[in-house]
Amino acid sequence: MPRAALFQMTSGIDPAANAEAIVGAIADARGEGAAMLFTPEMCGLLDRDRKRGAAHVVAEEENLVLAAAREAAAREGIWVHLGSLAVRGEGGDGRFANRAFVIDDTGAVRARYDKIHMFDVDLASGESWRESNAYAPGREVVGVDTPLGKLGLAICYDIRFPALFEALGHARCDLIAIPAAFTVPTGRAHWHLLQCARAVEASAYVVSAAQVGEHADGRTTYGHSLVVDPWGEIRLDMGGADDGGRPGLGFAEIDPARIAEVRGQLPSLANRQALPSPL
Structure with missing residues (x-):
């Protein structure tokens, strides 16, 4: 069975x-027999100070993290999913894109995905986030x-949008x-629940590499990188901010027979029916 590294x-x-850090993880993942490595959201730059962080947000062809990951993927002969990078958008309104990249074992970019749903919330903890102020939403599945x-x-x-x-x-x-950089309050409440629900409803494995712990910009993220199988069973949980989880690599097998x-x-x-329009 093919092996995933998170x-x-x-x-x-x-x-x-x-x-x-990512280049080192690519080499270590390949050394442990993984066919593909997965990294978290904003793996190349996590900075809530948007003015400071903006100095590092460039067009994807100039992004040093993407370039380093492509070179390492080709050198090690492994696929890499960069959970996301902040890159300059192409929409003309000055906003960035929160963009995922799938890189093959020759270093070629096989797919890109721009995050569709923006995190614009005010939490009971007092945290307030307005992702749409800086990032334009994607439009493609x-x-x-x-x-x-x-x-x-x-x-x-x-993850909160079933469609x-x-x-x-x-x-x-x-x-x-x-891939994620979940806050601790929302992580404790919903992370495992939502991951299992999404695996079950899609009848697919869910592979979720996460940010964890206290970051240089002052935030704390929940962690608990997970692999969940199509039945909703957790095959890997790397721990998090609530139980001593730390940065590092985890591994899980992806079993095609389990999906079937x-x-x-x-x-x-196969049994899904089209629903009527709501009243």
């Missing part, structure tokens, strides 16, 4: 340091063939990546 990170405000199977792409807050996962399920994605078994026993995708 790199749980505590990304900081220095892209060069983050790139160095994306799937791509990989050594692990057909991979559907999502990012963090996307995206219904679309990926009906595209017969074998696994779905949901679940879809045969519970053919919810």
